[in-house]
Amino acid sequence: KTNEQRLWNSLMEMGEIGGTEKGGCCRLALTDLDKQARDLFTEWCEAAGCTVRVDKIGNVFARRPGKNNDLPPVVMGSHIDTQPTGGKFDGVYGVLSGLEVIRTLNDNNIETDHPIEASIWTNEEGSRFAPAMVASGVFAGVFDLEYGLSRADLDGKTMGEELQRIGYAGEHEVGSPVKAFFEAHIEQGPILEEEETSIGVVTDAQGQRWYEVTLTGQEAHAGPTPMLRRKDALLGASKIVQEVNNIGLANQPNACSTVGLLQVFPNSRNVIPGEVFFTIDFRHPNDDVLSKMDQQLRDVCAKIADEMGLEMKFEQIWYSPPVPFNTSCVDSVRQAAEDAGYSHRDIVSGAGHDACYIARVAPTGMVFVPCENGISHNEEENAKPEDLHAGCNVLLQAVLNQACL
Amino acid sequence: KTNEQRLWNSLMEMGEIGGTEKGGCCRLALTDLDKQARDLFTEWCEAAGCTVRVDKIGNVFARRPGKNNDLPPVVMGSHIDTQPTGGKFDGVYGVLSGLEVIRTLNDNNIETDHPIEASIWTNEEGSRFAPAMVASGVFAGVFDLEYGLSRADLDGKTMGEELQRIGYAGEHEVGSPVKAFFEAHIEQGPILEEEETSIGVVTDAQGQRWYEVTLTGQEAHAGPTPMLRRKDALLGASKIVQEVNNIGLANQPNACSTVGLLQVFPNSRNVIPGEVFFTIDFRHPNDDVLSKMDQQLRDVCAKIADEMGLEMKFEQIWYSPPVPFNTSCVDSVRQAAEDAGYSHRDIVSGAGHDACYIARVAPTGMVFVPCENGISHNEEENAKPEDLHAGCNVLLQAVLNQACL
């Protein structure tokens, strides 16, 4: 069994890097805070006897040798970047429960056949740099390295530049054989908590489509410009925000649709907005429904832009299809929960995870634990030490199951 | 007659300070560019024999002595700050046509009884610091000096701090007797151009109400958070944007209603927006209709916030009632246009102007000239040299009419 208190203490110590007054964490990808958190993880892993390597997209791998180091490793991990209003568990729990598994193996002098690794994947959140899961995507060959390094934030700074700046542009090629990959994560939804279940055995992750839309009208004076002569880009955008919501509602159950980011130009009180840039996030576990939502969105955006005389640039910038996880890995997770006597249920992930991309190149599974009120991407995000501990124990057993011949 | 080419050249030279690639001007209030423009105006006025003084809110007055300098001055002027996407004429035309009048009086050795002044009023646009017309408002006693100096931009910098920083926190008390005030300005609306009329004799300005609204919902993950559990502040704001537009349409003719500024927090693609801050600008020439619009807005905002379970902070931050200009000054403008043989018509200003506040403490009139397609607060703002010249000639005659006993 893993050490509940040690895992909790590590989470709390790491959570101070970027910790906010409200008890959350703001540690955007490739900022100085991200560097500090990476440094601390590296220090802890080296103290646990691991060798740490960094690849060209900044992914960090801490290796505990196995009996046969020519065998591919069993890898655990997640991300340590957060949302601007993030919490202390989303992502970092998967990284530090990996470290806790390694510490526990050390405590018990357990030798595995395969080497074991705990990993950090760069820029999973997709908040500072879009899309999400960029670096696990490069690892899985979904994206080119150049694509990954050229992702830019709203100020135009690229991931490549920022990796250089914080000293995490590693020398290792991105991508290498993996025996199995496991990611422990808070659920980020309400199901486990409501059903008073400790472990979510993640069988699938829903699909996503992300869009960027720019509407261009005409800046003009809010006072002397008659209502019927206006080309108000914000009025158009606000209609699309409504329709995005309507499409989500029309495709229940399970559809989600969100406008999370919106910028107005010139953003002046007495100027009719000339340009609005905004993003759309669509999700559904069924790829056909996701395609239908895509078509509905394209139709309604074109209609609104046309009716209002606005120019529109509409781009789908990301498509991540629904992911079925590997049966053997899913079984390892379910069996581990069962053996430990934890209540568990199969569950579909509402969020994207690095595991979704790694699943393309290695057998992959995920372990979910409940979080308070199902809330994440919010400074109030919270989870119970005993649930985190249960998830970590399941991770340990699932890993052992795959790492021993 | 004033000198068309000299006026145009001055406008073009001043327009380079903050000049944009698209031919517009971005010279926000109390920035380094505003300082540069103030310095240039001061230099030009001193070269024209004027004495320049600055008051405690940064208003600049360049005085050409009259026969009797104990008499209150006839003052001309406007502002030199612009919108982020501003043009080369809005405001600065009223300042530099004042200077052109003084230069013309010098050329012709004309002595007036009253002294004559050309003026710059600080932060008229209300874009960097809200509300608009702050410093002419302080001059007119509508606002306290403390209120004016404490206006803050979105970064929290105050007008007082920024005046100090650029060296335009003058020592003169704000407010002094004025014989008459005249402001020349581009129309900023389509009427004069469409009617092929050179001069707008401004009889009134419409009333305005400005609001600030903050909607607070709950940040949550865009993926695993079911549609019906959301408190999406942007969805609420976008409904209000629609209703603001509907209120404008429902109060035609003449009503204008605009959401020009909107900020989303945390503004991340995969986070349901937890907070949205936005502004509303309402206008109508009839104060009763403006009050009716105000009530409609309050009702609809409360309803939407309530239905969506959002917290709302709603504040009217500015009310500027409709302004009737002084009959004697309006007559001076009309007579000057008539005498010079310019086509003219009476017109109501859709925009607010420093003249609206000065009208409370001195007889005040305004001269409008056409601008291209009625467009302003846009880098494409444009006006014809001959129209600007006509307006300047009308200004000269109206001023002489008031400045000679």
Ligand SMILES: NC(=O)NCCC(=O)O
């Ligand atoms: N787990 C998580 O919050 N991932 C961010 C990517 C997404 O939006 O699904």
Ligand SMILES: NC(=O)NCCC(=O)O
């Ligand atoms: N003239 C002008 O653009 N003034 C700005 C204040 C307003 O919004 O009316």
